[in-house]
Amino acid sequence: MRSIGKYVIFLGKIFTNREPFRVYWQLFIDECMIIGIDSVVIVVITSTFIGAVSAIQTTYNLVSPLIPIYIIGTVVRDMTLSELAPTITAIIFAGKVGSNIAGHLGTMRITEQIDAIDVMGINSASYLVMPKILAALLMFPILVIIAGFLSILGGYAVGAIMELYTPEEYVYGIRLYFKPFTVVVALIKAVTFAFLITTIAAYKGYYTEGGALEVGLASTQAVTNSCIALLVADYLIAQLFLG
Numbered sequence: 001m002r003s004i005g006k007y008v009i010f011l012g013k014i015f016t017n018r019e020p021f022r023v024y025w026q027l028f029i030d031e032c033m034i035i036g037i038d039s040v041v042i043v044v045i046t047s048t049f050i051g052a053v054s055a056i057q058t059t060y061n062l063v064s065p066l067i068p069i070y071i072i073g074t075v076v077r078d079m080t081l082s083e084l085a086p087t088i089t090a091i092i093f094a095g096k097v098g099s100n101i102a103g104h105l106g107t108m109r110i111t112e113q114i115d116a117i118d119v120m121g122i123n124s125a126s127y128l129v130m131p132k133i134l135a136a137l138l139m140f141p142i143l144v145i146i147a148g149f150l151s152i153l154g155g156y157a158v159g160a161i162m163e164l165y166t167p168e169e170y171v172y173g174i175r176l177y178f179k180p181f182t183v184v185v186a187l188i189k190a191v192t193f194a195f196l197i198t199t200i201a202a203y204k205g206y207y208t209e210g211g212a213l214e215v216g217l218a219s220t221q222a223v224t225n226s227c228i229a230l231l232v233a234d235y236l237i238a239q240l241f242l243g
Contacts, residue, residue: 006173006202006203007199007203008183010199010202010206010207011123011196011199012140012201013123013125013126013131014121014125014126014129014130014199015126015128015130017123017126018123018126018127019122019126019129021122023127024127024130024131024134027057027127027131028131028134028135030131030188031131031134031135031136032098032135032138033138034100034135034140035132035135035136035138035139035140036099036135036138036139038040038139038145039092039093039096039097039139040146041145042092042096043089043092043143043146043147043150044146044150046088046089046092046147047084047085047088047089047146047147047148047150047151047154048150048151048153048154048157049154050071050084050088050151050154051076051080051084051150051151051152051153051154051158051240052081052153052155052157052158054075054076054079054080054151054152054155055076055154055155055158055164055170056070056083056158056164056242057160057212058072058075058076059072059159059164060146060167061184062169068093068169068171069165069169069174070165070170070172070176071173071174072155072159072164072165072169072170073155073169073170073171073172073173073174073176074173074174074176074177075167075173076077076130076151076152076155076173076174077139077173077174077178078154078182080148080151080152081148081182081183081186082182082185082186082238082242083149083234084151085144085147085148085151085186086147086186086189086190086193086234087189087193087231087234088147088228089140089143089144089147089190090140090189090190090193090197090230091227091230093140093143093193093194093197094197094201094223094226094227094230095116095223096198097136097197097201098200098219098222098223099201099219099220099222099223100201101132101198101201101202101205101222102201102202102204102205102208102215102218102219102221102223103205103215103216103218103219104204104205104206105128105129105206105208105209106205106206106214106215106218106219107215108128108205109134109189109206109208109209110208110209110210110212110214110215112213114128114206124199125202125206126204129199129202129206130199132198132202133194133195133198133199133202136195136197137191137196139161139194140190140191140193140194141187141190141191141194143146144186144187144189144190145187148183148186148210152174156168156171157169181241185237185238185241185242188241189233189234189237192233192237193228193230193233193234196226196229196233197229197230200222200225200226200229200240201222201223204218204219204222204225205218205219205222205223
């Protein structure tokens with residue numbers, strides 16, 4: 001409870017007594033490159049293979065002749081949009097971006113760079129963390145959209161290559177009973193996960209004490225706590241919007 005309270009106070013410190021947004025512009029662009037562009041390759045590779053594996057596993061378990069083959073497209077679509085694209089991408093995001101944020105801020109803390117910013121009369125929490133939050137809120141939903149598209153495309157490609165089903169059957173299954181609100185829920189998850197990962201990682205890094213060993217520990221705790229928080233948030237969002 002003490003850590004949760006300290007985390008809430010940290011959030012208040014970020015959003016109060018902040019600098020004008022024009023001060024964050026260049027930092028925001030840099031963070032978009034680090035958080036978004038540098039994460040595209042791993043998201044592309046992971047999401048494509050997840051879609052392909054989902055299609056193969058669904059085909060393997062589709063043993064009843066009474067179930068039409070086009071249902072594979074429907075299953076891959078629903079799995080991807082509801083869970084795989086936002087959640088798996090968020091876990092990858094926590095491992096790559098969250099550990100980087102915690103390590104960066106932790107290093108700044110132990111080398112007294114954050115203290116120097118505070119001495120200059122600048123709100124260090126807002127100055128250092130706000131651009132990361134804004135960049136994550138913009139770039140992570142884009143990564144989730146890319147992941148969802150490539151996962152579905154991966155299922156399409158593996159079916160065509162291995163001749164598990166025809167492209168027409170797969171596309172028909174994708175279109176069958178499609179609910180656009182599923183995409184809205186996926187984007188809500190994306191925004192929530194982005195905020196949780198960046199703020200938890202920043203909190204762990206900002207309050208690092210000790211030396212290099214503690215910086216590594218803060219990075220590990222940032223990833224662990226972020227994954228737990230996003231799984232809890234995933235359940236709550238699913239229960240709220242789809243339950």
